[in-house]
C-alpha cells in the first residue's frame with residue numbers, strides 16, 4: 001500500500017489542526033499493517049515557500065534555518081504523539097531535478113507555457129480539471145483571478161516555476177531561467193519518484209480537506225497527462241477541519257497555540273483519544289472541556305486494562321469477539337469513533353471477561369496498538385501507575401486520620417513506613433477486617449484513607465487503591 005500525504009510547510013509553528021490530520025494517517029497506517037498490507041508511507045516537507053522566504057527576509061535569517069527549526073519542533077511533537085516514523089520524508093529542494101524534468105515534459109506536450117514571470121500550467125488542456133473537487137471549470141473560473149505581477153493566459157492557470165526575484169533562493173533552469181518551483185509540482189514530482197516511477201498510479205493520496213482545491217486538483221492535472229496509466233491515486237483521503245471554540249485557529253484571532261505548547265499542558269495519549277472520538281472527515285471542535293473529558297475516558301479504559309493485566313492467570317485461551325468488532329468498525333471508512341465505543345463497551349462489561357482476564361488483556365493491548373493509544377512509547381506505559389508525589393507529612397496525616405477514626409491498632413502499623421507502604425498496610429488491615437466480617441472496622445479504615453485522598457475499590461479480584469482525582 002503506497003501512501004503519499006502532503007506534509008508540513010515549516011514556515012511557522014505547527015498547531016493542533018496539523019496534528020489531527022497527521023495522527024489520522026498514523027492510525028490508518030497502523031490499521032492497514034494490522035490488516036496484512038505492506039505499507040510505504042511518504043510525507044513531504046515543503047521547505048521552499050513564499051512564507052518561509054518572507055519570514056527569512058524579515059528576520060534576516062537564512063530560510064533553511066527557519067525551516068529546520070520549525071520542522072525539528074514539529075517532529076518532536078509527532079514523536080510525543082506516538083506517530084510512527086515515515087518511510088520517506090522528502091524535502092522539495094532535494095528534488096529540483098525531477099521537478100524540472102516534469103515541467104520540461106509538460107511544456108513539450110503543450111500543457112505548460114513560459115511567460116514573463118514564470119512557467120504556468122495551462123488548465124484548459126486537462127479535460128478532467130475540477131473532477132476531484134466535484135466542481136465545474138466555469139464555476140472555478142468565477143472564483144479565480146490574476147494577481148498583480150502574474151502573467152498568465154487564464155485565471156485558473158497556476159505556476160510550475162517562478163522566475164527568481166532579487167535576494168530569493170534560486171536554481172538554474174536552462175533554457176528558461178533561474179527561479180524556484182511552485183508548490184503543486186513539488187508533490188507531483190516527489191510522489192512520482194518515490195511511489196510511482198512507472199506512471200501507473202499509487203494507492204492513497206492524503207492531506208487536509210483544505211488541500212482538495214486547488215492543490216490536489218493541480219497535482220492531478222500535472223501528473224496524469226504524463227502517466228502511462230492514470231489515475232494518479234486510487235483513493236483520495238482528506239481529513240476534516242479542526243475548530244477551536246467554534247472558530248478557525250489563527251494568530252489574527254488571538255486563539256493560536258503552537259502544538260508544542262499544547263503538548264506541555266496535555267497528555268499526548270488523551271489528544272489521540274480525543275481525535276479518535278470523531279470521524280476523520282468531520283469538522284471537529286476543540287475545547288479545553290473536550291480534552292479533559294477525553295483524558296477521563298482514556299483513564300477509565302487504562303484502569304480497566306491494568307486490572308485485567310494484573311489479574312492474569314496462566315495462558316490466554318479461547319477467542320474474544322473484540323477483534324472482530326473493532327475490525328468491523330474500522331473497515332467502515334476508518335470509523336474510529338465506533339472502534340472506541342467497542343473499547344468503552346468492553347470496559348463497561350469487564351465482568352464478562354473475568355473468566356479469562358489474560359486473554360482480555362491481550363486483546364485489549366492489540367486494539368490499543370492499532371489506534372496507537374497503547375504502545376505510544378516503546379515500553380508499555382499503560383501498566384505503569386501514575387507517579388505520585390506524596391506530601392512530606394502524608395504518613396503523619398494518615399496516622400491522625402486513623403486515630404480520629406478510632407482504629408486503635410492502626411497508627412502503630414504504619415510506624416516508619418513510606419506513604420505507599422502505609423497505604424498498603426492499611427488496605428491489608430481492611431482486608432482482614434472484611435474477612436472477619438467486621439464491616440464497621442472496614443468502613444472506618446476506608447474513611448480514614450479517604451480523608452487523606454486515597455480511594456479504595458473492592459472487586460472480585462481483590463481491593464485496589466488509587467489517589468483521588
Ligand SMILES: [Zn+2]
Nearest residue numbers: 006007187215
Ligand atoms: Zn501536496
